[in-house]
Amino acid sequence: MGKRLFGILFLCAVVFVIAGGSTCLAKEKVYINGIDANFPPFAYVDKNGNPDGFDVKSVDWIAKKMGFTVKHQPMDWDGIIPSLRAKKIDMVASGMSITDKRKEQVNFTTPYWNIDQVIVAPKACGRTVDQLLSGGNRVGVQRGTTEAKWMKDNLIAKGKNFVLVEYDSAPLAVEDVLNGRIVAAAMDDAPAKDAVRKKAVKIVGGFGMPSEDFGYAIRKEDTELLKMMNEGLKLLMADPYWEELKEKYKP
Amino acid sequence: MTESLIVLYGALPYLLRGSLVTIAVVAGAMMLGLVLGIHLAVGQVYGGRWLRRVIGVYVWFFRGVPLLVLLFLFYFGLCSLLQINLSAFTVSVIVLGLISSAYQSQIFRGAIMSLPQGQLKAARALGMSDGKAIALIILPQTLRLSIPGWSNEYSIVLKDSAVAYALGVMEMMARAHFVASRTYEHLPLYFAAGFLFMILTYLGTKGLRILEEKVRIPGYSA
Numbered sequence: 491m492g493k494r495l496f497g498i499l500f501l502c503a504v505v506f507v508i509a510g511g512s513t514c515l516a517k518e519k520v521y522i523n524g525i526d527a528n529f530p531p532f533a534y535v536d537k538n539g540n541p542d543g544f545d546v547k548s549v550d551w552i553a554k555k556m557g558f559t560v561k562h563q564p565m566d567w568d569g570i571i572p573s574l575r576a577k578k579i580d581m582v583a584s585g586m587s588i589t590d591k592r593k594e595q596v597n598f599t600t601p602y603w604n605i606d607q608v609i610v611a612p613k614a615c616g617r618t619v620d621q622l623l624s625g626g627n628r629v630g631v632q633r634g635t636t637e638a639k640w641m642k643d644n645l646i647a648k649g650k651n652f653v654l655v656e657y658d659s660a661p662l663a664v665e666d667v668l669n670g671r672i673v674a675a676a677m678d679d680a681p682a683k684d685a686v687r688k689k690a691v692k693i694v695g696g697f698g699m700p701s702e703d704f705g706y707a708i709r710k711e712d713t714e715l716l717k718m719m720n721e722g723l724k725l726l727m728a729d730p731y732w733e734e735l736k737e738k739y740k741p
Numbered sequence: 742m743t744e745s746l747i748v749l750y751g752a753l754p755y756l757l758r759g760s761l762v763t764i765a766v767v768a769g770a771m772m773l774g775l776v777l778g779i780h781l782a783v784g785q786v787y788g789g790r791w792l793r794r795v796i797g798v799y800v801w802f803f804r805g806v807p808l809l810v811l812l813f814l815f816y817f818g819l820c821s822l823l824q825i826n827l828s829a830f831t832v833s834v835i836v837l838g839l840i841s842s843a844y845q846s847q848i849f850r851g852a853i854m855s856l857p858q859g860q861l862k863a864a865r866a867l868g869m870s871d872g873k874a875i876a877l878i879i880l881p882q883t884l885r886l887s888i889p890g891w892s893n894e895y896s897i898v899l900k901d902s903a904v905a906y907a908l909g910v911m912e913m914m915a916r917a918h919f920v921a922s923r924t925y926e927h928l929p930l931y932f933a934a935g936f937l938f939m940i941l942t943y944l945g946t947k948g949l950r951i952l953e954e955k956v957r958i959p960g961y962s963a
Contacts, residue, residue: 524909527919527922528918528919528922529922530922530923534919534922534923535755535916535919535920535923536923537751537752537755538754538755539754539755539758539916563909564909564911564915564919565829565908565909566906566907566908566909569813569816569817569907569908569909572817573817573909575821576817576820576821576826577826578816578826578829658918659918659922661921661922661925661927662922662927664925665925665927685925688924688925689925
């Protein structure tokens with residue numbers, strides 16, 4: 491009796507785990523796009539919990555045009571390149587800047603968006619960027635981003651006197667600007683504009699970081715997929731829908 | 742204020758669907774922990790010297806390494822090393838289950854140790870095999886005695902499951918975070934997530950309390 495009960499329990503546990511795992515394994519032909527759902531307006535989840543955003547809708551359009559199915563998988567930004575390399579996902583179309591360092595690990599499509607990095611501060615703040623990035627001030631940034639690395643290498647390492655505070659996402663950094671724990675936050679201009687539309691913050695200006703290009707990241711060995719995405723991007727950017735997307739998401 | 746409430750109201754169905762994911766993760770982990778934990782406890786109490794030692798190291802490992810480290814270790818490390826592609830959900834269930842098995846084994850071990858030693862000898866004297874005596878005499882009492890400790894473990898695993906958000910499992914915490922990023926309403930959303938966790942804790946511990954009463958043997962004391 492006792493043994494049988496354990497047997498049943500064990501079976502339950504095994505079936506449960508396998509059932510959970512197989513949902514991902516069963517659909518082989520579906521491409522999975524890993525997104526940072528804390529990155530509006532490029533990638534976020536909408537009211538009904540569906541992935542939405544400029545990049546999400548772009549890839550949806552390309553998928554339809556090129557004849558494949560795509561599923562958007564929200565995940566942590568920190569682990570997104572390891573996830574891509576470990577084949578948990580097949581691409582990252584989620585406002586990823588093309589950098590030499592990342593190019594060593596993954597391939598990028600042709601650039602589709604040019605982005606500047608800006609400093610965001612409370613609306614009432616009267617200080618300039620130089621004043622904010624000095625005097626031992628605490629400045630927020632999203633962990634694992636190009637701007638975090640650039641600020642460390644080019645500002646702090648060269649004697650600028652401020653402290654970089656790292657956050658899980660840009661919106662959390664904005665929240666802490668409003669809380670007053672940090673005087674300002676550095677981020678891409680698109681999410682900064684999104685924050686300005688929703689909260690009492692303003693864009694103070696750039697901080698000297700060269701502008702960057704966004705591209706879709708794809709595993710090195712998936713050259714077929716890279717070719718397909720490049721072709722799709724070319725078609726999309728020539729299509730009126732591209733302007734529609736820009737109008738809708740205002741990146 | 743009203744704006745926060747509107748956002749919260751709109752996000753509630755989405756968060757509640759996340760609670761189903763949370764429940765699934767916790768149920769899977771607790772079941773896996775239960776099955777493994779019972780075996781570990783029996784092995785640690787009645788096993789030979791080497792078995793006891795191996796189980797001791799197992800318990801040490803899973804109680805000693807932080808959950809987040811184990812999640813990353815299994816998800817990115819072991820899965821790539823062994824070339825198996827498990828989903829974030831599956832890895833979360835397995836890791837939480839293995840950790841829980843270490844804790845649960847000690848709950849069960851404590852319960853077994855609290856039984857009078859003469860019971861097993863009496864069962865043996867009646868001609869039962871060791872396995873049969875453990876399964877029919879020791880474990881039915883052990884499991885009853887373990888329910889209070891087990892409900893403690895349930896509430897801990899429930900809250901630990903929020904860490905699975907780091908792997909991208911779409912449970913409550915991840916969803917609250919995503920909605921907060923879109924709407925910039927951090928306070929009401931984290932509050933709502935916390936409240937939903939409290940409700941799940943209440944329902945689970947209450948259910949176990951009822952179970953405890955249901956399986957109690959009137960007049961029996963160990």
